[in-house]
Amino acid sequence: MRTPSNNPFLPGSDRVPEIWAGRAPEIADFRDVLRPRRVSGLYERGRAVLGEFGIGKSALINRIAADAAVLGDWVPARVRVAVDADVFDLVGRSLQDFLESRRTDARVGRSADGLLRRIEEVRLPAGGVRIRAGQPQPNAYRTLLDVIVEMATMAGEEGRLLLIRVDEVQNIGRPGPLSQLLTVFGDALEATRHRRDVAGIDREDALPLAIYLSGLPDFHRHAAESGATFSRRFRTAELEPLSDMDLREALSPFTGDGWRILTDDGTARVVMDTGVVEDVIGRSLGDPFLFQLAGEGAWNAGTGTVITREEGDRGWQTVRREVERYVQSRLDGLTDLQMEVLTAAAGLGAAERTGSAVAQAVGRTGSAQIASTTRALDVEHQIIRRQAGRITFRSPAVEAFLAGSWP
Incomplete structure (x- = not known):
């Protein structure tokens, strides 16, 4: 029934995936x-x-x-x-x-x-x-x-x-x-x-x-x-990360009549438990590649016409190492201080993430002492944005990874 050869998710390719989200x-x-x-x-x-x-x-x-x-x-x-x-x-x-x-x-x-x-x-x-x-x-x-x-x-x-x-x-x-x-x-x-x-x-x-x-x-x-x-x-x-609504709409065939596939016995339809849909959305953090990766893992974790939550969990475990490598690649080549600043920023709430608060968290007395570091992380590495005195992460996946709450 479900096999890797009829999997409609397509991570890591510039080809247009069958499961299209947003944009x-x-x-x-x-x-x-x-x-x-x-x-x-x-x-x-x-x-x-x-x-x-x-x-x-x-x-x-x-x-x-x-x-x-x-x-x-x-x-x-x-x-x-x-x-x-x-x-x-x-x-x-x-x-x-x-x-x-x-x-x-x-x-x-x-x-x-x-x-x-x-x-x-x-x-x-x-x-x-x-x-x-x-x-x-x-x-x-x-x-x-x-x-x-x-x-x-x-x-x-x-x-x-x-x-x-x-x-x-x-x-x-x-x-x-x-x-x-x-x-x-x-x-x-x-x-x-x-x-x-x-x-x-x-x-x-x-x-x-x-x-x-x-x-x-x-x-x-x-x-x-x-x-x-x-x-x-x-x-x-x-392009910004996809919204939960974008991802939910992309997965809507799985909660409706089901995703149509052809088998040796004719046409079949694959559906997802509601919990799987929410798990895929939550794990993706708006990242199209991670969305395709989470969907691929869930699909390949079983063979039946219903993708269960247990299969979704098992599929995520099979791709976790690739998820971590994908996010870590955005951090490769950073200096120790740059990593300290990012980790400190990820540990603060969004409303508290000011330059001075991050500087204090890394043992500096003021934002001026980390200004060149935050500028490099913004302009050269494109990992954060500095807006109105606050620091935001461009990628929710990088933010969650540094905060230790994901994957």
Whole structure:
């Protein structure tokens, strides 16, 4: 009946899980705002989706891309940037592979050869030397911009949208390539195509183009250091932990008619005891990865059509070590004082978590003596936030782990 092969939970993958939780505003933004405006020729900024490790950035933009593909939009493969990778080459390859897949389309085929030759100029310039991160080809910017504009124009002729995704943008690293990429994307978003409407009036329409960037919260700092006009051309959504309501809604099939699976004997439905639902929600602490992990463990702990509370407990025990490693990875590399400050902050109530109270808890006389430490934990490590004299944790899971009350 229930087996790992029909488990609908999917932790640790950028693929879109079957059990989808939350992010309704971001999905609705694409469906109701960005796509309709862009396809209609109206300007709309690109989107930057930022957030902590495991918060679901990649899964979100992949979900949006999947929705776009269902509508027939042009969706090249996601570009995932490794540290100091040649991002122009990666974007070029993504566009190249998409065009190759569409060469049998008569409309695309007529233009594909010329576009592919220009992409090769970006990916492999004259002399056979690839663009290096610190030494971009002088014409790469113009060539990539022209290719994106032409592809968006071709998509628009079919009434479709061209959607480009770049993940882990903080790994671009050097200001030069980052500035150039953001400038290419910004200029492409602002490019127009001429048309004459039914009233005979000449108009300049924005291209049917959507660009999604995703990365860690400090990408804003990298973009500012690059000198690119980022905020004017991209709207940022910083993902927060999921709410209990989001998670409860995602699990609602298990408390209703049940989650449908196919077995050798036909269709069956899997339900959860009410206690299991609440346990999964409580253990997840709003973290999408932990939610998928807790659900996976509960599912795999038995084989029947009812996931019992005992199975939920047993499943959580099987994944606890992975949960601890996941949270501990956010704390690796911190100094002893930084860990002392975090542990002291986690031991205080939210209303008492002021800089001076934390300083006193670690044996300092005032908040000024730990100011550089809390700043590093906020700006560099992105573990806490300093707001109105108080300290809050970005991740409830890290907070609970340090407080000793979880997992």
